[in-house]
Amino acid sequence: IKSYNELLDEDLKKASQKEGVKSKGIPSEEKCPECGRPLVIKSGKYGKFKACSGFPECRYKKSLNTKEAKPLDEKCPECGSQLVLRQGRYGSFIACSNYPRCKYIKKENKDTGIGCPECSGTIVMKKTKKGKVFYGCSNFPKCRFASWDEPVSRPCPKCGRVLVFRKNLIKGKSYLYCGNKDCDYKEFIDREKIWGKKRNKEVGAD
Ligand SMILES: [Zn+2]
Ligand SMILES: [Zn+2]
Ligand SMILES: [Zn+2]
Ligand SMILES: [Zn+2]
Known part of the structure; x- marks a missing residue:
């Protein structure tokens, strides 16, 4: 992933390659703190920014998106x-x-403290590029374990497997199910009971 500054740099390069008014930007009254030339407002793919009119000699630039x-x-x-x-x-x-x-x-990755069922890593909360939450292994990409459902640190009462998943249904009840595909354990849970309770941290020393 490129840094914001790098992205702005690319925008600047592209903008300066194009001829015409657009590449010059809108003049502003602010002076460049580095060389004293006037700053111009440009807009790139990554939002508006102020850049030095002395570009490319002077590479000063500042994002205008700070208000957000x-x-x-x-x-x-x-x-x-x-x-x-x-x-x-x-x-x-x-x-x-x-x-x-x-x-x-x-880093927004949140460690659930629950051990990965496939390796010695832990399960962390992650987000897809679209912002959908999923759970994956901290040893990714070495370990490819991933789940849409939230893992619960509780052994399966049927087969004893440590990892049980919580399926969150928008309507109706949520239920727990076992991560073991050969096990048919399924238990409906009271939403309030679960949400009211804080997850106990049962982080193993591994
Ligand atoms: Zn400058
Ligand atoms: Zn800092
Ligand atoms: Zn793993
Ligand atoms: Zn089970």
């Missing part, structure tokens, strides 16, 4: 600045408000 960033109640572990939720081309992500000086980006 929502401040969060969390500090950057690298520089101590506030973290913000930004909207990117690949969905929302949590980054440092001190960007571009600090390039910290929080």
